[in-house]
Amino acid sequence: MKHANQIKDHWREKQLFNNRILICAFLALIMMGIVVVRLANLQLVNADYYAAQSQGNRIRVQPLPPTRGLIFDRNQKLLVENTPSYQLEITPEQVPDLDDTLERLSASGLLEQENIDRVRGLINSRRRFDSIPIRQKMTDEDVARFAVLRPYFPGVEIRARLARTYPFGTVAAHALGYVGGISATDQDKLDPAAYAGTSYIGKVATERAYENELHGTVGHQDVLVNVHGRVMQVLDTQLSVPGRDLLLSLDIDTQIAAEKALGSRRGAVAAIDPRNGEVLVLASTPNFDPNSFTAGLSRTEFNALQTDVDQPLFNRALRGKYPPGSTIKPIIALAGLEQNAVSANQQIFCRGHFSLPGSTHRYRDWKPEGHGLVNLRDAVAQSCDTYFYDLANEIGIDAMAVTLQEFGLGETTGLDIGPESGGLVPTRSWKRRNFADPEDQIWYPGETVIAGIGQGFMLTTPLQLAHATATIAMRGIRYRPSLVRGMRDPVSGAVAVRQPRNLPPVRVTTPERWDQIIGAMEAVIYDPKGTARALGVNSKWRLAGKSGTAQVVSVAQDEKYNAEELAERMRDHALFVAFAPVDDPRIAVAVIVENGGSGSGVAGPVARQVIDAYLNKVAL
Amino acid sequence: MARATDTGAGQHSFFSRLLQRMHVDPPLLAGIGTVLVLGAFVLYSATGGRLDPLWGQAAKIGVAALIMLAVAQVEPVWLRRASPWLFATGLVMLALVLVRGEIGGGAQRWLDIGVRFQPSELMKLAVPAMLAWLLHDRALPPSLLMIGGLLTLIALPVGMIALQPDLGTAILIGLTGATVIFLAGISLRFVFFSGALTLAAMPLLWYFMRPYQKQRVLTLLDPEQDPLGAGYHIIQSKIAIGSGGGFGKGWLNGSQGQLEFLPERSTDFIFAVIGEEFGFFGVSILLLLYLMIVARGFYIAAAAQDTFSRLLAGAISFTFFFYIFVNTAMVTGLVPVVGVPLPLVSAGGTSMVTLLAGFGILMSIQTHRKLLPR
Numbered sequence: 001m002k003h004a005n006q007i008k009d010h011w012r013e014k015q016l017f018n019n020r021i022l023i024c025a026f027l028a029l030i031m032m033g034i035v036v037v038r039l040a041n042l043q044l045v046n047a048d049y050y051a052a053q054s055q056g057n058r059i060r061v062q063p064l065p066p067t068r069g070l071i072f073d074r075n076q077k078l079l080v081e082n083t084p085s086y087q088l089e090i091t092p093e094q095v096p097d098l099d100d101t102l103e104r105l106s107a108s109g110l111l112e113q114e115n116i117d118r119v120r121g122l123i124n125s126r127r128r129f130d131s132i133p134i135r136q137k138m139t140d141e142d143v144a145r146f147a148v149l150r151p152y153f154p155g156v157e158i159r160a161r162l163a164r165t166y167p168f169g170t171v172a173a174h175a176l177g178y179v180g181g182i183s184a185t186d187q188d189k190l191d192p193a194a195y196a197g198t199s200y201i202g203k204v205a206t207e208r209a210y211e212n213e214l215h216g217t218v219g220h221q222d223v224l225v226n227v228h229g230r231v232m233q234v235l236d237t238q239l240s241v242p243g244r245d246l247l248l249s250l251d252i253d254t255q256i257a258a259e260k261a262l263g264s265r266r267g268a269v270a271a272i273d274p275r276n277g278e279v280l281v282l283a284s285t286p287n288f289d290p291n292s293f294t295a296g297l298s299r300t301e302f303n304a305l306q307t308d309v310d311q312p313l314f315n316r317a318l319r320g321k322y323p324p325g326s327t328i329k330p331i332i333a334l335a336g337l338e339q340n341a342v343s344a345n346q347q348i349f350c351r352g353h354f355s356l357p358g359s360t361h362r363y364r365d366w367k368p369e370g371h372g373l374v375n376l377r378d379a380v381a382q383s384c385d386t387y388f389y390d391l392a393n394e395i396g397i398d399a400m401a402v403t404l405q406e407f408g409l410g411e412t413t414g415l416d417i418g419p420e421s422g423g424l425v426p427t428r429s430w431k432r433r434n435f436a437d438p439e440d441q442i443w444y445p446g447e448t449v450i451a452g453i454g455q456g457f458m459l460t461t462p463l464q465l466a467h468a469t470a471t472i473a474m475r476g477i478r479y480r481p482s483l484v485r486g487m488r489d490p491v492s493g494a495v496a497v498r499q500p501r502n503l504p505p506v507r508v509t510t511p512e513r514w515d516q517i518i519g520a521m522e523a524v525i526y527d528p529k530g531t532a533r534a535l536g537v538n539s540k541w542r543l544a545g546k547s548g549t550a551q552v553v554s555v556a557q558d559e560k561y562n563a564e565e566l567a568e569r570m571r572d573h574a575l576f577v578a579f580a581p582v583d584d585p586r587i588a589v590a591v592i593v594e595n596g597g598s599g600s601g602v603a604g605p606v607a608r609q610v611i612d613a614y615l616n617k618v619a620l
Numbered sequence: 621m622a623r624a625t626d627t628g629a630g631q632h633s634f635f636s637r638l639l640q641r642m643h644v645d646p647p648l649l650a651g652i653g654t655v656l657v658l659g660a661f662v663l664y665s666a667t668g669g670r671l672d673p674l675w676g677q678a679a680k681i682g683v684a685a686l687i688m689l690a691v692a693q694v695e696p697v698w699l700r701r702a703s704p705w706l707f708a709t710g711l712v713m714l715a716l717v718l719v720r721g722e723i724g725g726g727a728q729r730w731l732d733i734g735v736r737f738q739p740s741e742l743m744k745l746a747v748p749a750m751l752a753w754l755l756h757d758r759a760l761p762p763s764l765l766m767i768g769g770l771l772t773l774i775a776l777p778v779g780m781i782a783l784q785p786d787l788g789t790a791i792l793i794g795l796t797g798a799t800v801i802f803l804a805g806i807s808l809r810f811v812f813f814s815g816a817l818t819l820a821a822m823p824l825l826w827y828f829m830r831p832y833q834k835q836r837v838l839t840l841l842d843p844e845q846d847p848l849g850a851g852y853h854i855i856q857s858k859i860a861i862g863s864g865g866g867f868g869k870g871w872l873n874g875s876q877g878q879l880e881f882l883p884e885r886s887t888d889f890i891f892a893v894i895g896e897e898f899g900f901f902g903v904s905i906l907l908l909l910y911l912m913i914v915a916r917g918f919y920i921a922a923a924a925q926d927t928f929s930r931l932l933a934g935a936i937s938f939t940f941f942f943y944i945f946v947n948t949a950m951v952t953g954l955v956p957v958v959g960v961p962l963p964l965v966s967a968g969g970t971s972m973v974t975l976l977a978g979f980g981i982l983m984s985i986q987t988h989r990k991l992l993p994r
Contacts, residue, residue, distance in 0.1 A: 013760045016805040017930050021918050024803070024934065028914060028941045032907060035945065038952045042862040043900040050862025054875055054896075061852060093883075096670065191831070 062223055063197035066216025067162060069243030069490065071176060071206065073252040074278075080176055080207075082162035086143050087199065088135040092123050094155030101153060110146055111135055114299045121184050133181065133199035137163050137295040164200055166290045172255050174315040175248075175282040175417070175483065177205030178290035194218055203293070205315070206246065206483060209417040213487055216243035247486040247495065249278030257613035258283040261606040266594040268316035268462040271610055274470035274585045276500035277479025279415065281589070281610060282463070284316040317462045318420045322592055324454040325548030325599065326383045327465055327577045328404065330472060330517050332391060332452055333376055335403035337513050341394040344516045347373045354389035356445055363389050363449055366549075380520035381527040383547060385453050392452025397443060400451060401427045406506045407468040408478065409460055414503075415481045423464055426457035455551060465590035469577040471506055472521070473544070473585035475514040478503035518544055522582060524600075532576070532600035535608050541615055545578030545607065547599035571595040576603035580611050587614050643692040643987040645920070651913040652964065652979060656681060658906065659965035665872045666886040666893045666967075673886065673967060680969035684976040691980025695988050699981060700753055700928045706742065707750035707773075713739035714780040740789045741974045743777045745981070747793050748935035751800040756928035761805035770801055785830065788958035792946070796939045803921075803934045837956050853889065854953045856882045861895035861903075861952060868899030886967045888959055891951040907948070910963075914941045920986045929985040936978045 042050065071080035088110060095101050102119060105111040111119065111134060119134045138146075138158070146158055164179045179200040182190075186201050195201070196218055202208040219240030224233040258269040262285045271281035288305060297305075305313050314320070336342040352370030353362040365371070365385040371378070379387035392400060404410065410425030412418075424430075428443040435441045450456040460468075463481065471478050480501040488495045508514060521544035525536040531547045550573040574596030579588040589607050596602035639646050660674060667673040717739055751770055755762060762770070774797035782790035802811060826834065860874065860882050869875065874896035885893050895903050917937025924930040940963060947962045949955045961971050 009759070013805070013927065014930075016760065017803060017927075017934070018922050020803045020805060021922050021934055024799070024938050025915070025918055028911070028938070028945075031941075031945045032911060035948045035952065035954070036904065036907065038949075038954055039861070039895070039900055039903055042858060042952060043864055043895065043903075044866060046862055047865040050859050051865060053859045054863035097672070191835075 062221045064219035064221055064237070064240045065197035066218055066240035067242040068164065068179075068200070068216065069214040070245045072245065072247050073250050074248060074280075074485065075251065076247075077252050079166070079168060079172065079248065079250075079252060081165050081167065083165045084160055085136065085163035086138040086158055087133045087161050087163070088138060088146065089131045089133050089157050089159050090123065091131045091155045091157075096154060098123065101156065105153065105156070108145070108149060110142060118299065122181065124184070131157070131159070131197070133161070136181070136199070161199065164294045168252065168256075169291065170287045170289050171259060172250060172252065172282065173287040173290050174284040174317060175205055175250060175255075175279075176290060177207035177417075178203055178293040179207050180293050200294070205417045206248070210246055210484065214243040214246065217241040242490045245488040245490055246484050247488060248483055249273070249280060249485040250282065250483065251280050251614060251617070253617060254610060254614040255281050255283060258606070258610045259285060259287075261609040262593065265596060266310055266316070267592050267596065267606075268320055269589065269591050269606065269610055270317045270462040270466035271587055271589040271614070272466045272470045272481055274473040274579060274588045277470070277481045278485055278500075279481050279483045280587060280614060282317045282483065284314070284320070286310050286312040288312045316592070318415065318418070320461055320592070321421055321423055321459040322462075322573055322575070323456070323458055323550040324460040324465060325550035325573070325575055326453055327546050327548035327575050327590075327599070328409075328454040328458075328460075329380050329383065329388055330521055330546055331404060331407055331468065332388055332400060333380055333520065334508070334513060334517050335400050336391045336395055337376075337516065338403065338508060339395045339399055342376065342391055344376045347375045348387055348390060349373050350384050350386040352386070354386045354449070356393065356449065361446070363446075376516060377520045377523050378527075378529070380546065381523035381530045383524075383531050388452040389449045392448050393445065397448040397451055398427050400448070401425045407471050408503070409464055409468060413463055413467050413481045415463060415483060417483050420463065421461050423461050424457060424459040426451065454548065462590045462592050465575070465577050466588055469579055469590060470585070470588035472514075472517060473579040473588050475511070475518075476506040476508065478505055518582060521546055532604045535600065535604045539608070541581040541611070542583065543578055543580045543608070543611065544582050545576060545604070547604055548575035548577070549573070549597070549599045550575060552595065569595055571597055574599045574602040576600065576607045578607045578611060580615060586618060587611055640987060642689065643983055644689070645916070645983045645986045647916050648913065648920075648979060648983060648986075651909060651916060652976075655906070655909050655913070655964045658909075661871065662890060662894050662897075662965060663886060663967055665874070665897060666890050669872060677967050680972055684969070684972040687973055688976035688980035688983070691977050692983040692987065694984055696926070696929045696985050699749065699932075699984065700756060703746070703749040703753035706746040710739050710742045710746045711777060711780075713737075714743070714777060718780060718783060738970060740781045740784070740786060740793070741970055743781070743793055744789075744796065744939070744974050745936070745978055747774060747777060747797050748800050748932055748939070751797055752928045752931035752935070755800070755804050755931060756926065760927065761807065762801075767801060767806060767810075770797070774798070787829075788960055791958075792939070792942065792960070795942060796935055799935045799938045800931050803931050853883055853957055857889050857892040857951050858953055860892040864896040864899045864902075866899050867901050868895075868897045871897055873897060888947070888961055888966060889951055890966050891948055891962050894965075907944075910941070910944050914938075917982055920982050923989070924985050925989055933982055933985050936982060940975070940978065
């Protein structure tokens with residue numbers, strides 16, 4: 001680009017430039033002048049004031065970390081508390097040689113060698129003048145050992161702090177979560193001033209979701225120190241405000257019963273009070289001990305938890321995605337009624353298999369000889385697959401999906417703790433969107449057929465199943481599941497109660513339809529041919545339920561199983577959903593036992609024990 | 621006696637010839653050297669009288685000085701030709717940092733290429749060089765359209781750095797770019813107008829600030845409000861400086877610094893240590909030394925022979941001054957706490973390399989002048 005009509009005038013440009021440099025110099029002088037005036041004001045005019053501040057008063061501001069809020073169950077039983085413990089803290093600014101200090105701490109057995117890198121990262125992420133905890137919950141022996149070595153470790157001190165304790169140990173670990181040291185990632189997200197003096201932060205579940213409420217407000221203390229930095233006198237105190245106590249809807253006794261019923265098997269239980277959405281039980285096994293996180297897990301211990309094939313850190317109740325199997329048959333039945341594809345008394349003949357028109361492929365019933373003539377109630381009670389193959393084919397996948405979605409399947413329930421998985425309700429458009437190969441984008445009629453018995457692409461979480469069961473129990477009225485039912489201000493004792501939150505209800509054309517569905521679910525337990533007839537024996541309350549047995553689709557290729565274990569892990573998942581009492585529902589429960597085999601035989605008894613534990617207690 | 625004088629004069633001229641050969645500008649070197657040496661004494665005191673950090677800093681200064689010497693050997697013409705490439709490289713690196721930050725989920729300012737490298741540091745020099753390159757063969761003052769283009773070129777890296785987020789560095793680089801435009805001779809009316817516009821946009825800026833940045837501004841207005849956070853820095857640094865009085869408490873005797881009341885006393889807040897130990901007298905001397913360096917920079921800019929050199933030298937010099945201003949104003953509680961180190965004195969290698977590379981450019985411009993017929 002040439003500038004034909006703009007001729008460079010070198011002399012004029014130089015004049016202009018020198019002019020500008022002069023202006024810059026002048027500006028610099030003025031700005032420097034402002035700083036000098038400020039310095040003169042500080043050092044000459046007010047020198048005495050500041051000299052007094054620095055000489056006479058050696059004031060140090062110390063943070064007073066707030067006490068973390070406690071967590072109670074629905075009957076005021078203490079689930080999470082703070083207990084005094086000793087921890088090792090380091091103030092980087094006062095340490096002559098950090099690497100050397102850490103190495104020597106490790107050599108004297110006070111810090112594990114494998115934790116040094118983590119500690120160093122922690123130190124780099126925090127302010128150099130903060131006291132940073134490097135080891136929590138020290139044993140008396142370690143405290144004594146350090147007391148002897150103290151002179152050799154300037155900048156390292158033992159402090160008595162309150163440590164998070166979970167008196168029930170592993171019970172409800174997945175619902176409560178745990179706290180851990182503030183990591184570099186946490187550090188980016190929080191206000192360092194608000195966390196001055198605090199060494200823990202909520203990591204998962206309730207501890208994390210309610211971090212802001214539990215944490216409280218930091219206070220501070222202006223103290224007079226001598227030349228060696230020892231506190232001589234407290235001048236001014238701004239007390240910290242403790243965090244709020246959480247009142248959970250969880251019932252710890254029922255929770256214990258649920259975890260005991262699951263035993264050493266992999267599985268999950270979610271139970272909800274249908275009248276308000278309050279979560280009563282949230283169990284996932286195997287679980288872990290949150291206390292070990294507070295004490296500071298070593299990297300090896302944490303890796304062991306993370307790489308365990310049974311995934312103890314995985315919250316199956318919220319995150320586990322399982323094919324619902326036959327547990328969704330009542331909902332499919334309702335969809336059939338609503339679509340006028342079937343009436344309650346209409347009978348079909350089950351000969352043990354179903355074929356699509358013009359096809360010879362047989363979709364087999366679980367009972368090879370067939371159920372004979374069955375109406376809707378019989379089909380649910382005996383879990384007749386053929387009936388639902390036919391029904392699904394009749395109403396189509398998209399209409400089925402609409403009803404399933406009305407029950408909240410396919411999306412997160414909106415529980416106040418997370419993270420939660422949304423599961424999957426397949427539709428034609430979903431398949432188009434989610435597969436790359438045009439071949440795979442086509443929805444096949446056979447996929448509709450197996451969706452009728454909760455197989456194929458469909459995935460649900462135990463919480464979603466409990467939520468949907470509660471909706472059936474309430475004849476369509478839905479509440480958002482919630483775990484925290486109130487918060488208490490520990491100072492005033494005032495409790496803020498959280499009101500149940502309504503969700504859009506499931507509407508049906510005539511209320512009898514609910515009677516028919518619920519009646520069918522009662523028949524599962526009380527009909528002589530019901531799949532779970534063993535479950536109703538000696539029950540003090542009228543139960544309604546549905547069993548499910550879901551095929552395990554595949555096992556991840558990269559995981560290492562031996563042949564025996566592989567066979568075990570290919571077994572069907574056992575599911576059961578239930579609620580009770582039928583005429584005044586107080587609890588809705590969903591149970592899954594991974595690779596448990598039979599739904600009614602394995603998951604059913606767990607559901608019964610959970611219901612009994614709860615209803616026996618609330619004493620109708 | 622006469623012989624001795626001769627020898628001395630001979631040595632002197634040999635020495636100055638050597639410096640000229642090495643493309644070193646003696647007045648600039650003297651100024652920088654004096655501040656660096658004084659800075660070492662202050663750092664020794666600020667780190668509690670230990671030698672290890674001092675050696676560490678000396679090594680960083682050594683590396684930075686080698687880079688300065690290397691840059692000084694490059695003729696301004698070559699600097700000019702390299703400018704757009706440097707700028708483009710810087711932009712790509714900034715984009716990489718942003719993308720990696722997105723993936724990593726946290727704030728990131730550096731790239732790991734053997735050493736941790738902050739692209740924003742490269743931009744401190746690449747932005748003014750790029751603008752000077754664009755203007756070097758055009759008639760000045762630039763047209764309105766040109767100014768628009770220049771502002772866009774500034775906004776690109778500034779925006780990306782602000783997203784990191786590193787608002788402090790973004791503002792400083794924006795200011796460096798603005799200095800080039802100002803030096804290029806745009807009308808003063810335009811300057812006042814855009815200055816007024818910036819002031820009017822302040823409330824808008826407030827809207828975009830993150831909570832912690834708002835907190836810093838509020839803290840400046842009333843440090844007592846936040847004694848555990850940024851307010852602590854300001855309270856302690858004012859006490860340290862004020863208690864130094866006219867002549868200070870003496871080297872190694874500043875109680876605020878030595879008793880570790882003063883945070884970040886070897887890095888961003890080292891000026892407070894100087895204020896406490898050497899008093900008003902001491903800081904005045906230091907500020908005077910700084911002003912002499914800046915004055916030499918302005919002289920080099922005024923004496924430069926082409927537009928590119930002039931604009932670049934002027935911008936580097938004024939930016940150097942601005943860093944000094946922002947740091948001292950921050951430490952004395954005049955402006956909010958932004959992480960800007962005190963040039964040549966604060967511990968740390970990154971800013972040292974950028975600073976001395978900038979001085980290398982000044983030296984190259986000064987020592988590669990050709991004798992032109994008047």
